[in-house]
Amino acid sequence: MNSAVIETRDLTKVYGKTKALNGLDLVVERGEIFGFLGPNGAGKTTTCRVLTTLTKPTSGSAAVSGFDVVKQAVQAKSGMGVVAQHTNVDGELSVYANLKLHGMLHKMPPWLRETRISELLEFVGLAQRRNDPARQLSGGLKRRLMIARALLHNPSVLFLDEPTVGLDAQTRRRIWDLIRRSHQAGVTIMLTTHYIEEAEALCHRVGIIDSGKLIALDSPANLLASSGTHVVEEVGGQGRSWFFESREKASRRAAEMEDTVMIRRANLEDVFIRLTGRKVRP
Ligand SMILES: Nc1ncnc2c1ncn2[C@@H]1O[C@H](COP(=O)(O)OP(=O)(O)OP(=O)(O)O)[C@@H](O)[C@H]1O
Ligand SMILES: [Mg+2]
Structure with a gap:
């Protein structure tokens, strides 16, 4: 049975004079690939940042996996994986060390961390690049490393903020495949994108946000x-x-x-x- 994994109520975020979020009400159900669309500056990244505990809302509330993202931020965060809009791997560290660091930050027991690292390097097709400095990876491979890192600690929800921006069509499709396979493995996915065909190809439901408010929410077909x-x-x-x-x-x-x-x-x-x-x- 479905249940809400992400829930926001009257969520508002003000930056100076800008209302980045203006009373956002949103529910994402367990097991969905949920697409989040909107023009530039609509509030997509702000929503992701609030939901992933990187910034606090000005008012209203948000919960992920039943945990309030402000009052229970640690519990909420432990069940989520995050692929941010901008590439943020550590270029000086090896592919492996980027993952190891993430596992340590999440206090994973070493045996589990090492098993998961090997599994995920296979999953994203980076096993051969394990010992290369991350700076040597192409943009598409860095994205794959970010996805592996986000999945390392077995999150139940994965936030992807424009994961395929700037990637060629073939690389984009590889990322789509990873998203589909993560979903098949039971992960709920919130996918922010500017590529409408990406939402059409992947998402069960789509929310369209404009000026910090949800203006549509339904399946692509509806x-x-x-x-x-x-x-x-x-x-x-x-x-x-x-x-x-x-x-x-x-x-x-x-x-x-x-x-x-x-x-x-x-x-x-x-x-x-x-x-x-x-x-x-x-
Ligand atoms: N740290 C910040 N300080 C001030 N204003 C901000 C900050 N972050 C976002 N904003 C503003 O909040 C609004 C929403 O921005 P946000 O980044 O959430 O949009 P977005 O939908 O992700 O856009 P894009 O499609 O360009 O990524 C914009 O007007 C933006 O300028
Ligand atoms: Mg954004």
Whole structure:
């Protein structure tokens, strides 16, 4: 049976005059891959930072695995793995030493730590690079090391803040595979991304945040259904688009239009643009 693994209530975070989070209510269920989307500055990283105990909320509350992230920060943190938005491996340490340090910080018994390190190096495909300084890894391999590190202490929730940003398509797919396999191993995943196709490919539910508030929350299929499954799009001109609940309705409308238009199936990106108001709508 599902139960909430992440729960925020009226979560607010103010930086000076900026309300980075403005009364965010969010529930992520156990066993989900939850996608967190939003324009730049929407509050995604701030949400992750509050949930992973790196920063305190101004007001409201948040719990992970049933532990309040402020009052029970140590317990909350022990059950989570974190892959931050920016690469933060220690380049001077070897791949192995980066993992060992993490295991020590989490007070893992040495036998368990060493077993898990070997397992995870295999899991992310870095076993051959075990003794190389982390600075010698490519961007994609550093991300894989960050994922291995985040999973080392067997967390039940994994936070990934834009884990594939700047990576080529093939490397991105390898990371997707790691995310899927972690999920299959029972880890609940909160995935922040700017790549809509990533959310479509991986996520059971998607939350869209804008100006520190949740503006949509549903499965990709339901978000599409509620927005309109077909789009009539202007070719050239302003590139305006209109949403319809069926191809027939879209075709009827397109036939009435004077401009050159095309009809296509809507995707999650259309939903995002519609909800965040980034493109002209009728
Ligand atoms: N440490 C900070 N000090 C001041 N303002 C901050 C700080 N961190 C975030 N902000 C502001 O809070 C808002 C939300 O930022 P946040 O980094 O959470 O957005 P984001 O959705 O992760 O954006 P991006 O897609 O660019 O990563 C922005 O207006 C940002 O400038
Ligand atoms: Mg961010």
